[in-house]
Amino acid sequence: xxxxxxxxxxxxxxxxxxxxxxxTAAERRKIREIAARYNxxxxxxxxxxALGYEPPSAxxxxxxxxxxxxxxxxxxxxxxxxxxxxxSGIEIDAAMQDIHLAKVIKDYHALILGRGDYLPLSSQAxx
Numbered sequence: 151x152x153x154x155x156x157x158x159x160x161x162x163x164x165x166x167x168x169x170x171x172x173x174t175a176a177e178r179r180k181i182r183e184i185a186a187r188y189n190x191x192x193x194x195x196x197x198x199x200a201l202g203y204e205p206p207s208a209x210x211x212x213x214x215x216x217x218x219x220x221x222x223x224x225x226x227x228x229x230x231x232x233x234x235x236x237x238s239g240i241e242i243d244a245a246m247q248d249i250h251l252a253k254v255i256k257d258y259h260a261l262i263l264g265r266g267d268y269l270p271l272s273s274q275a276x277x
Contacts, residue, residue, distance in 0.1 A: 223254060 173181075178192075185195035188205040198205050209217070 220258065227254075 181192050181195065185192045188195060188208050190198070190205060195205060
């Protein structure tokens with residue numbers, strides 16, 4: 151298999167100039183840590199900041215934990231949805247009231263989707 155050819159950039163888009171600066175080891179470490187938080191290289195992070203750009207926002211530790219928790223629930227939610235696939239709206243609503251997953255889904259609906267007006271599944275199906 152041959153090598154993949156790199157995309158050719160117009161001359162004005164090629165980054166060929168460098169800026170050298172001196173800093174302490176602690177400053178370098180801090181720049182690397184901050185850049186890593188934004189999934190940027192130190193060079194990209196410093197270029198963003200020097201040109202007045204805000205680095206792309208990164209998730210907070212709390213948001214990351216919430217997403218990992220939600221991802222961990224994914225299989226359970228799919229299994230639950232599949233189990234209820236053949237049930238009527240009334241049976242689904244009754245099952246949702248008896249299971250803690252109903253709270254998780256309601257909280258997800260309000261927090262992630264930004265809506266507090268949760269509708270039971272049977273009501274959503276009517277829309």
